[in-house]
Amino acid sequence: MPFKSPFTLVLVVLTASRCFADDDHEMEEFLKREFSLTKPYQGVGSFGSSHWELMGDAMVTTEQVRLTADMQSRQGAVWSRIPCHLKDWEMQVHFKVHGQGKKNLNGDGLAIWYTKERMQKGPVFGNMDNFTGLGVFVDTYPNEEKHLEAQKKRYTSRTQRIFPFILAMVGNGSISYDHERDGRPTELGGCNAMVRNLKHDTFLFIRYIRRRLTVMIDIDGQHEWRDCLDIPGVRLPRGYYFGATAITGDLSDNHDIVSLKLYQLTVLRSKKEEEEEEEEEITIPSVDNMELLRSGDGEEGMSSIALFFTVLFSMLGCIFLLIIGLVVYSHWSESRRKRFY
Ligand SMILES: *[C@@H]1O[C@H](CO)[C@@H](O)[C@H](O)[C@H]1NC(C)=O
Numbered sequence: 001m002p003f004k005s006p007f008t009l010v011l012v013v014l015t016a017s018r019c020f021a022d023d024d025h026e027m028e029e030f031l032k033r034e035f036s037l038t039k040p041y042q043g044v045g046s047f048g049s050s051h052w053e054l055m056g057d058a059m060v061t062t063e064q065v066r067l068t069a070d071m072q073s074r075q076g077a078v079w080s081r082i083p084c085h086l087k088d089w090e091m092q093v094h095f096k097v098h099g100q101g102k103k104n105l106n107g108d109g110l111a112i113w114y115t116k117e118r119m120q121k122g123p124v125f126g127n128m129d130n131f132t133g134l135g136v137f138v139d140t141y142p143n144e145e146k147h148l149e150a151q152k153k154r155y156t157s158r159t160q161r162i163f164p165f166i167l168a169m170v171g172n173g174s175i176s177y178d179h180e181r182d183g184r185p186t187e188l189g190g191c192n193a194m195v196r197n198l199k200h201d202t203f204l205f206i207r208y209i210r211r212r213l214t215v216m217i218d219i220d221g222q223h224e225w226r227d228c229l230d231i232p233g234v235r236l237p238r239g240y241y242f243g244a245t246a247i248t249g250d251l252s253d254n255h256d257i258v259s260l261k262l263y264q265l266t267v268l269r270s271k272k273e274e275e276e277e278e279e280e281e282i283t284i285p286s287v288d289n290m291e292l293l294r295s296g297d298g299e300e301g302m303s304s305i306a307l308f309f310t311v312l313f314s315m316l317g318c319i320f321l322l323i324i325g326l327v328v329y330s331h332w333s334e335s336r337r338k339r340f341y
């Protein structure tokens with residue numbers, strides 16, 4: 001990670017260690033209650049009396065906000081009513097996915113959002129397509145793999161994704177989520193996460209700090225955060241809404257949110273960074289170097305290892321030819337010299 005000054009490095013390290021610390025108390029002062037959804041979910045679902053609004057089949061119980069029950073063709077959502085203007089934040093999601101279905105006979109998953117739009121129904125885990133902002137998806141059904149399997153095709157183990165799969169996507173209002181390919185064409189990064197039907201608590205952690213997006217998971221019941229993805233140069237405007245949505249189709253699951261906790265992060269910036277960020281206020285979400293992130297897409301395309309060996313062997317080939325050339329030349333000039341004597 002490049003850091004502009006040692007001071008910011010120290011701060012980032014401090015915040016990082018704070019997140020790994022199993023000590024809620026220390027974080028308390030940063031918790032932003034207006035953007036958090038916690039038990040006993042006071043007033044959630046009733047008109048106008050809460051910071052959160054329910055939609056579709058979502059319902060509140062004493063234990064959780066159930067976005068969908070384990071039944072076919074459900075969609076549910078919970079959305080914050082207040083736009084969030086924080087620059088740096090982290091969202092801790094305590095969630096639960098469980099149901100009767102056997103492995104890979106369940107679906108479709110849930111999503112956590114930070115978007116311009118709110119309270120829209122649609123095909124992207126219950127939210128609208130062509131959304132504007134960030135989506136982090138817990139995709140529990142491998143649509144693409146199932147489709148390929150039916151065609152007796154397969155991804156190589158390098159590109160194969162194991163489901164449930166968590167991935168992040170940034171939309172700008174005109175980028176479509178490819179449901180049939182589980183969002184592969186627009187994937188910023190992701191990881192496998194066996195989150196279903198577990199006895200212990202499962203958490204997802206989304207941190208946005210100095211335009212760096214980090215997603216971590218805590219799903220093994222060990223109270224340890226595991227890296228999922230970490231991407232610099234993610235530009236998200238301020239003033240968007242947090243939300244959580246889920247959808248079921250032919251296959252189903254209970255998709256529960258136990259809590260959403262938003263923490264404000266205080267990150268000191270150098271004067272130069274402040275000025276840079278003031279100068280270019282972000283209005284449309286985007287990701288720097290998206291082409292580079294996408295270079296690993298699809299069945300074809302060269303992996304970096306393949307590329308390395310291609311370059312290596314081409315270089316060895318060139319050197320070999322050069323040596324042959326030199327040998328031939330020296331033989332030739334030798335025999336020419338001999339002829340002159
Ligand atoms: C959104 O992103 C796509 C793909 O990167 C790009 O072609 C399009 O111009 C962008 N739209 C806006 C409004 O920035």
Ligand SMILES: *[C@@H]1O[C@H](CO)[C@@H](O)[C@H](O)[C@H]1NC(C)=O
Binds near residue numbers: 129130173175176
């Ligand atoms: C989403 O955007 C794409 C490309 O801009 C467009 O073809 C598609 O119709 C849009 N879909 C919706 C639901 O607006």
Ligand SMILES: [Ca+2]
Binds near residue numbers: 108
């Ligand atoms: Ca899927």
